[in-house]
Amino acid sequence: MLTTRRGFLTAVAGGVAAGVTAVDPGRAQPMAPVKIGAVVLGDFGVVAPTMVAIEKGFFRRNGVDAELIPFKGGPDLVKGVLAGSADIGITGATDPLVFRERGTTIRAIAETLEKNHFALVVGPSIKRLEDLKGGTIGCTAVGSTTWTFARMLAKKMGWDPEKDVRIVGVGGLDAQAAALKRGELQGFIFGDAGAVVEVQGTGRILMRLDEITPKWISLVAYSTDEVIKSKREALEKAVRGMFQGARFIRDNADESIRIASKGIGWPEAATRRAYELVRPLLSMDGRFDLDALRFMQDTLLDLGVLRKRLPLEEHYTPAFTPVKL
Template identity: 50%
Template structure:
């Protein structure tokens, strides 16, 4: 006759109970989509990639999906439609889209300062060498266009006469124009580290030298999601900021997995980290003075017409993010 002790019986019962418990936990995971305006930007996409690969979303009870888009307007449509819970984009989008009437709000700073870079041809040694030459940007009216004009003004140049600011589109178009010597420089994000390693251009400076008060990138959500899904937003942010902490403190540990998703070498990822790593935030707090400076710059350059109250653009309900 088989005799089972009370202790063994309880242990067996507990073990048997873990299977349905785990199944319930898996079923209980909330599905979320995190969108980025582009893929090829280390500081923008990196935190989402790391949070997914390291299981940080899963540990928050979230079944997350990463959805990179082809620009801020496409991401906005997805956020407004409820297809993406959190959008990560360039910071000027919040000012432009709010003025246009989109009911969205910034929920955290994703990258501080200004991580955009001025990338130049091999024969350009200093900013002064660009006078009388062309600078490539994504399009007229884009953030890159504003930065090129601000750079010219900082040098005491007339941005309409002393330099030519040319809207060319994506990175391939910038590099092709530089190879043909049609432009001497272009404005880009931390992906400038990749083309520098390839010998196609070199990073002359990071553009926070031009914009001392700025915010590079933000996290935002629709007002409807903020009202109805605040808990899920907070969980998503905890996962993202756990990833940001690792990126900030131990970039060598995550360079390979980020590079694999971006299609970059480890060296390129580490090069991008040198550019934007120092700007990765600790807890996502929102610098309202920087928002005000950005709003003034966009009005000066005609990207927005109305000066809306700054507190219409953000909520402090989610910051500082506590891990």
């Protein structure tokens, strides 16, 4: 299960200390503070690169004093970033499309996880997709990436998402797994943590969402136009540290699993399963798959999630990519 916020911060504080000891004192330099917001804590792809970069000292070697702050879904994260509680948000890639169209100044700065790592997790009463009709599907929050996927699934099945199935915002993984166990949800959509729930025996993965998305981007890092302008150098250094963390994860399974298991609060076996799903999807340079981004925009327009089409270049900037490690 997930750690509490206090336990998470304690674990991260220990990781910061470990990271500091790995830095050559002769290379000491002024540290630029950067707060990195995670859309949820319980997702390996979202948090592990930052956790690893903190513990291994990659941020500090780039002159960044990084702090990882977990939020409770996409809408909560975007509010935090807009309010200055975080400089960077790591989230599902639909968020910059949705929230930019709604008038905010957020803009994607790097693609962090390619393709689609989300899954539909169901309880024991659900044997096939058709069994979900009339039931309740959980997501992190209304308007989030997982909410979008739930609506896409309903459309695939020919269901009215307002009548044939209930789609409700529940929060993070702990809350969704508990609701599934109590029978309040018949299924929920989450990222790689779906594998964790399956390993723990709380539910099982009925389908991977890449089955309904031939092109997609799982996760991106974003900031606001204001922060991009005022803290560009600090953001560049922070993004480089994150991708150094991703490269370390790709090349060092056991230590990466240990760091993430401690930071998230998952058992090692469950963390290893999430690692196996995420590793092949990790971006190594942050460049955007523009065909996938355009397909996502088309899909959101078709679902009615977006009301109008903005030029694609308003949703992202290529200024920070490709990341040079």
